[in-house]
Each structure stands twice: as C-alpha cells, then as structure tokens.
Amino acid sequence: MVHTDAWWRDAVIYQVYPRSFADSDGDGMGDLPGITGRLPHLKELGVDAVWLSPFYPSPQHDAGYDVADYRGVDPLFGELGDADKLIAEAHGLGLKVIVDLVPNHTSNEHEWFRAALAAGPGSPERERYIFRDGTGGEPPNSWQSVFGGSAWERTPDGQWYLHLFDVSQPDLNWDNPEVRAEFLDILRFWLDRGVDGFRVDVAHGLVKEASLADWTQPSQILGGIDPAGPPPPMWDQEGVHEIYRSWRQVLDEYPGGRVLVAEAWVAPADRLARYVRPDEMHQAFNFPYLEAPWEPSALRAVIDESLEVNNTVGATTTWVLSNHDVVRHATRLGYPVGTPRMHGVGAEDPQPDTALGLRRARAATLLMLALPGSAYLYQGEELGLPEHTTMADEFREDPAWERSGHAERGRDGCRVPLPWEADAPSYGFGPTDSSWLPQPATWAEYALDRQQGVAGSTWELYRTALGLRREHGLGRGSVTWQDGSFAFRNGDLLVLTNFTAEPVELPAGARVLLSSEPLDGDGRVPADVTVWAHL
Numbered sequence: 001m002v003h004t005d006a007w008w009r010d011a012v013i014y015q016v017y018p019r020s021f022a023d024s025d026g027d028g029m030g031d032l033p034g035i036t037g038r039l040p041h042l043k044e045l046g047v048d049a050v051w052l053s054p055f056y057p058s059p060q061h062d063a064g065y066d067v068a069d070y071r072g073v074d075p076l077f078g079e080l081g082d083a084d085k086l087i088a089e090a091h092g093l094g095l096k097v098i099v100d101l102v103p104n105h106t107s108n109e110h111e112w113f114r115a116a117l118a119a120g121p122g123s124p125e126r127e128r129y130i131f132r133d134g135t136g137g138e139p140p141n142s143w144q145s146v147f148g149g150s151a152w153e154r155t156p157d158g159q160w161y162l163h164l165f166d167v168s169q170p171d172l173n174w175d176n177p178e179v180r181a182e183f184l185d186i187l188r189f190w191l192d193r194g195v196d197g198f199r200v201d202v203a204h205g206l207v208k209e210a211s212l213a214d215w216t217q218p219s220q221i222l223g224g225i226d227p228a229g230p231p232p233p234m235w236d237q238e239g240v241h242e243i244y245r246s247w248r249q250v251l252d253e254y255p256g257g258r259v260l261v262a263e264a265w266v267a268p269a270d271r272l273a274r275y276v277r278p279d280e281m282h283q284a285f286n287f288p289y290l291e292a293p294w295e296p297s298a299l300r301a302v303i304d305e306s307l308e309v310n311n312t313v314g315a316t317t318t319w320v321l322s323n324h325d326v327v328r329h330a331t332r333l334g335y336p337v338g339t340p341r342m343h344g345v346g347a348e349d350p351q352p353d354t355a356l357g358l359r360r361a362r363a364a365t366l367l368m369l370a371l372p373g374s375a376y377l378y379q380g381e382e383l384g385l386p387e388h389t390t391m392a393d394e395f396r397e398d399p400a401w402e403r404s405g406h407a408e409r410g411r412d413g414c415r416v417p418l419p420w421e422a423d424a425p426s427y428g429f430g431p432t433d434s435s436w437l438p439q440p441a442t443w444a445e446y447a448l449d450r451q452q453g454v455a456g457s458t459w460e461l462y463r464t465a466l467g468l469r470r471e472h473g474l475g476r477g478s479v480t481w482q483d484g485s486f487a488f489r490n491g492d493l494l495v496l497t498n499f500t501a502e503p504v505e506l507p508a509g510a511r512v513l514l515s516s517e518p519l520d521g522d523g524r525v526p527a528d529v530t531v532w533a534h535l
C-alpha cells in the first residue's frame, strides 16, 4: 500500500554515529545517555528523525557492524534501559527513532557462530552460516572481501566460512528458515520497544547465487556493480525481495508508520527502485546522488532519474551527501571535479581545498534540502565538519586499513568525535579530554557554540533551511527545471545553484530567502552558491 501522507515521505533524518556523538561518562567513547542528553539540539536544528548506527553488544571489529547480540546494548554505550530512555525522550520531543539492523552477517562472537565452530562440519549449527569445503587448500571460490583479501576464512577443521566483510563478520545463510525466523523476532523486539524503523545494512547482499560461482572482479560495496556487466553472484539477487516482503508484513502490524530503509549499493536506478516497491521497503539510500560530481548536467541527470524511477513504484526519493562510510562532503568537494572516489585520506595524500570544499558543501546541502522527498544528514555536517585528513595511521581502526594492505586509509576520518564547545576538553564531546579517535587541532572553529546564533554559520544555515523547507512544503513538492542556469522551481520557491565561475543574475522580482553565501554587491549569485528565492 502506498502511504501518501506518511511521516517519512518528506522526513529529514539525522544519522547519529553513537561512538562519536556525545560521551556522557568521559571514557572517550560516545554513549546512549550522551545522545539522549543532546536530543534537544537536534530538535532545535529541525530534523524529523534520528537514525542510530549500531549500539548492540559487539567486539567492535567493524565499529559495531559486527553484532554479537541483536537484542541488547553494548556496555560501551550503556544498557537496554538507556535505549528505552532515548526512544522515550526522542518521542517526547517529536523525533522518530530508526535503528540499524545488520542481517547479512553476525559477529564471530555471536553465540550462533561459536556454536557453529564447535559443532563441526555437516551440523545444523553450521547451516546458519555459509560453510564450504575448499579444494586443495584453496578457498571454495575466488570471492574477495569488500575490505580486501579473500572472502573466505579457514577453520581449524579445514572447512571455510564466507565473510563478505571482515573475517570477524561471518555471512548468515538466508536459505535457512531459522535465520529468517530469528530476524522476524528481532524486528518485533525493537518494534515493541517503540522504534520507528530500521536502516537495513547491506540490504542487497543477504542472498547469494546458489552455485557460489567464481567472481574475479572486485566485490567492493561502493560501485561494485557495473550496470553493463554480468550480475555479481553476491549482490542484488532476486531472493532478497521476498525477505523484505515478509518484514514489511511485520512492520505493517504496528501503528504509526514504521519504516524499512535499504542500504543497497545497486545499479542502475531501476534495480534499486525494486527495493521500494509498495510491499517491500519504504526508502533506499540514494548513493548515485551522493556520488554525483559537482557538475550540473550530472546532478540534473541523477535528480531526474531518481524522481522518475521512484515514481514508477510510488516511493519517495531520498537524498544523501555524507555518512559514516564515505569521505565527508565538505572534504570531497574540496578536490577537483572528477577526482575518483576516495577510500579515506591520509596525511601524505593530496589535501583538499578546505575553503572551497565548505563553500561547495553548503551550496550542495541547500540544493539537496530543496528537493522533494526525504533527506539524510550525517552528524557534524551541520557544523561544516571536514574529514580528518591528517590522522596518524596508528589511530586507524577501520578494518579496511589492515585488510587492504594499507591501500585504503579507510573510514576513520569521517568518524571523529564531534566538537560541541570550542574551549572545553575534547571540544565538549565528553567531560574529559579523551576521544577514541583524535580530533584535529583546528576543530574549535567548527564547535557548535561558535556557530549557534552566529549569522552565516553553517549550523544557522542548516537550521534556517530546515525551517523553510518545512514552511514551504519542499519535501512534498516537485521539481520544474527552468531555462538557462541550473535552476528549478519547487512550489513557490526558485532554487538556483551557480556552477559557473561567473556571477549569475536572479530573475526580476526574485526575493532571496536564503543563500549559501552572501550575494555579490550587485545582488548576483556568485560561483558555487545556492539560493532559495521567492518568486
């Protein structure tokens, strides 16, 4: 059923990365009470919902995306009662709460995997995972892990298990009814606690092609699917859809519009739209939009295609520029247009033009927030935070750094704890100066208390934009392209981004409501600026 008035269709959803949002107890690791204490800030910013990356018990080999118990809270982050309090407080403020669900793999410390290792080949315990015999000491096939190296690990008894990600993240066997039943129960566990939805990790990976045929191309999750090539045997298999249909039925039993959001790196766009058909998920992250270069024809093409394909299935389109897996957009946009996708940035790598990156990031955000549909923000982007591009390698925790043989710096640079107060220890992240990843020495200028109430600050830009977006119903509107510059109408607003080096005139009579940077002395829109104007 298509819910046209549902809350999520135009929601702005703010991603909280629990490790790095706010630390209440001073151990250098963010936690649930820290998040709860800062929720009023998110209300003030003007978002509709928060999505929390995993906070479940986990050995933290992949920052919590290696889940050892799907029904609890890791002591690092608090206890189950803290999750209940967070949900209640958020609801009290009118904020929805989406939690992360990681169904493709468990942690190797999950009781099921321990039992599988102990029970040995041929046992029902091994049937919950993907164990196979190798041939002549070689793994069962040529699949590579997304983080680098073989996707197979040999156990002491000689069998191998599949891990598309880290060796500590064995893939579950979704052909096993026990696995399916378990996740239906996990959904109910959190729905009963009041969560408003789930962001589904690696939603395109659960089902593998039955023969586990060799695949010699890289199995990178980002850009791993070449739309022109043969379909990869580990991604986007037809069988995933019946799983989501069964989940949808569970969600629909609950009141209030609970949602499923697909993290699916799938191409082309019409394949992705299949995840948000009326009886499956509600939303899917729009990664082609995130990956589009700062270039008008590419952006216009991806906007048009996104709106069109989602329309064919009655789904809402989503937009996103940053998350915990990619280089922050304030940094990405500080590199020359056409720079290939970066897997982290290290001190010896070419450094971005920080001022240009922030200028373009602010323009990109205003463009995104003017589009109809739902938008995802990643914590810290409202402060204009850049990537930590000079972190010493000794601090890196992302498994991709080691597994890629140091070819990829990994994702730590976008996961650095937030600066709240310029002059406090750990910039107010917590009560001590401890933070699990080092914060750059230059971050005082990004702190929230340096931006609140300061005209023109990035935080005020986001807050004003979110208010106007709501007031003008932009999330429920439509895009009508205008001739000439890169400009479209959405309702009573004209949205114009200047991608050229020369200033651009606004149409006669346009009254500027918001601009990502000041206009020039003649009232023209300078380079790399987005304007919202009333016509």
Ligand code: NOJ
Pocket (backbone or CB within 6 Å): 062, 065, 066, 102, 165, 201, 202, 263, 324, 325
């Ligand atoms: C996608 C998550 O966003 C990422 O952080 C994680 O490493 C992989 N899935 C594996 O769970």
